[in-house]
Amino acid sequence: MSNSNVTVCVRFRPLSHKERKANDKVCFKKLDSESFVFKDERDEDVIFSFDKVFYDDAEQSDVYNFLAVPIVADAVNGINGTIISYGQTGAGKTYSMEGPSILHCNELKTGLVQRVVNDLFECLRTSEDITTWTVKLSMVEIYLEKVRDLLDLSKDNLQIKESKSQGIFIYGATEISIMNSSDALERLSEGIANRAVGETQMNLASSRSHCVYIFSVQHGSTADDKVRAGKIVLVDLAGSEKVEKTGAEGRVLDEAKTINKSLSALGNVINALTTAKPNHVPYRDSKLTRILQDALGGSSRAALLCCCSPSSSNAPESLSTIRFGTRTKLIKTLPKLIPNEVDSVKKPTCYSHDQDDPRGRAPSKAGSSQSEVSDLSLDSCDHDDLRDRILSKLRLSLKEEDVDLLEELFVQEGIIFDPNAAMLDIDLAFQDVASRQIVSLVQTVEELTETVQELTDENEKLRHQLEFAQEIAARAQCATADRSRGALFGFVPAAVLRPFGFVPD
Numbered sequence: 001m002s003n004s005n006v007t008v009c010v011r012f013r014p015l016s017h018k019e020r021k022a023n024d025k026v027c028f029k030k031l032d033s034e035s036f037v038f039k040d041e042r043d044e045d046v047i048f049s050f051d052k053v054f055y056d057d058a059e060q061s062d063v064y065n066f067l068a069v070p071i072v073a074d075a076v077n078g079i080n081g082t083i084i085s086y087g088q089t090g091a092g093k094t095y096s097m098e099g100p101s102i103l104h105c106n107e108l109k110t111g112l113v114q115r116v117v118n119d120l121f122e123c124l125r126t127s128e129d130i131t132t133w134t135v136k137l138s139m140v141e142i143y144l145e146k147v148r149d150l151l152d153l154s155k156d157n158l159q160i161k162e163s164k165s166q167g168i169f170i171y172g173a174t175e176i177s178i179m180n181s182s183d184a185l186e187r188l189s190e191g192i193a194n195r196a197v198g199e200t201q202m203n204l205a206s207s208r209s210h211c212v213y214i215f216s217v218q219h220g221s222t223a224d225d226k227v228r229a230g231k232i233v234l235v236d237l238a239g240s241e242k243v244e245k246t247g248a249e250g251r252v253l254d255e256a257k258t259i260n261k262s263l264s265a266l267g268n269v270i271n272a273l274t275t276a277k278p279n280h281v282p283y284r285d286s287k288l289t290r291i292l293q294d295a296l297g298g299s300s301r302a303a304l305l306c307c308c309s310p311s312s313s314n315a316p317e318s319l320s321t322i323r324f325g326t327r328t329k330l331i332k333t334l335p336k337l338i339p340n341e342v343d344s345v346k347k348p349t350c351y352s353h354d355q356d357d358p359r360g361r362a363p364s365k366a367g368s369s370q371s372e373v374s375d376l377s378l379d380s381c382d383h384d385d386l387r388d389r390i391l392s393k394l395r396l397s398l399k400e401e402d403v404d405l406l407e408e409l410f411v412q413e414g415i416i417f418d419p420n421a422a423m424l425d426i427d428l429a430f431q432d433v434a435s436r437q438i439v440s441l442v443q444t445v446e447e448l449t450e451t452v453q454e455l456t457d458e459n460e461k462l463r464h465q466l467e468f469a470q471e472i473a474a475r476a477q478c479a480t481a482d483r484s485r486g487a488l489f490g491f492v493p494a495a496v497l498r499p500f501g502f503v504p505d
């Protein structure tokens with residue numbers, strides 16, 4: 001494996017029935033499990049090497065074991081991980097991610113997503129140190145630069161935010177608590193079905209949107225009494241083929257352009273990350289790159305699966321996918337992977353070994369579903385305790401009087417001391433109040449600057465008026481003096497008065 005945080009693999013699917021029938025030739029020559037020969041743009045043989053190459057005989061479990069096992073293990077240790085499938089339409093991205101069906105497929109064909117889920121619960125259940133845990137699922141798709149919640153279709157334009165504690169996250173995305181793998185798979189299939197609903201409603205083809213699965217894991221451990229939080233993000237990207245080749249028109253053309261834009265934004269981010277000292281990495285250029293910011297920027301582990309058609313009729317698209325993989329392999333982020341340790345107020349409230357039934361299912365409350373849609377609820381935390389914890393945390397970095405002021409403001413917000421408030425709400429309320437304070441301070445400074453300017457102008461005006469008044473007064477004084485002198489010595493000739501200074505020379 002490379003010394004990068006990003007593992008890059010290539011997968012050639014088998015020739016399809018149609019390709020076989022058309023007598024298509026295979027466009028690559030296998031060298032070994034890490035390299036192959038492929039003709040470049042000038043029709044010259046080039047050797048390409050990756051962390052691993054999966055050929056048509058590779059099994060789904062091979063891909064999982066190489067690509068995903070380390071990521072699942074890391075997530076349980078509190079390190080975030082992302083797995084991305086990239087390639088042209090029909091190259092095998094969804095097959096690799098989901099297999100032929102998320103719910104109904106045999107062990108051989110089971111995709112990465114199901115295997116991740118199975119292993120995740122297996123790790124949590126069998127670890128002797130882990131006492132309690134929560135696993136949550138969110139599922140969104142990015143279509144025409146909008147983030148749509150696949151677990152709640154009414155949320156069709158979610159925003160991507162960043163916080164110190166959580167990094168990049170999708171604000172307001174539905175999070176479903178899942179108890180075990182079969183529960184997870186049912187929820188996943190609902191999300192996938194929602195994607196299909198969208199497809200018929202909007203006449204979409206799956207390859208025109210990017211699909212993002214997010215599993216958030218939190219667990220407490222007896223070993224060090226710490227709470228760890230890790231995230232596994234799986235991304236099934238839209239097809240990477242060129243617009244010209246699709247012959248698209250109208251809305252389909254717009255879709256293709258948006259996909260191309262977000263994929264080229266992804267390429268630009270990767271290019272920026274492969275330069276020695278990137279000045280600016282354009283994560284904000286698309287929703288996709290923003291969501292992948294943590295994955296590519298070095299704070300988490302990432303794996304890219306470049307899916308290729310083996311057919312010579314798709315050789316240019318496959319070459320472009322391979323080149324994308326080659327560039328990604330050059331990302332040399334420092335492996336600064338620090339486990340996310342969570343403040344104890346976020347302790348997972350959920351499921352322990354004891355609560356599992358023999359099949360690994362946690363008990364459900366009567367009348368409630370196995371899964372519950374929720375945010376990070378703090379229901380186990382006592383109201384006053386929560387307030388004290390938050391305020392003492394704030395006191396570490398702020399002045400006492402500022403904390404008092406914030407306390408007042410938070411109370412006005414009416415969120416922070418609600419024991420049922422989600423940590424996310426608290427975080428956002430804090431950011432909100434802080435940013436409102438900043439905005440109001442900036443406004444105050446602007447107003448003060450304006451007032452100072454007005455006063456300076458006024459002052460200047462008054463100074464002029466004063467000088468003018470002084471001059472008038474001086475002239476009036478002179479005139480009065482002249483008049484009195486005239487009255488006193490009016491009958492005396494000036495020549496007589498001059499030597500005594502009563503008239504000017």
Ligand SMILES: Nc1ncnc2c1ncn2[C@@H]1O[C@H](COP(=O)(O)OP(=O)(O)OP(=O)(O)O)[C@@H](O)[C@H]1O
Nearest residue numbers: 013014088089090091092093094095206207238239
């Ligand atoms: N490794 C594989 N083994 C067997 N069949 C495969 C493999 N990879 C892909 N296929 C088959 O090839 C076809 C296209 O694959 P898939 O739908 O995964 O492509 P895709 O890249 O996700 O396309 P799109 O971008 O349109 O969603 C499917 O019928 C799938 O079953």
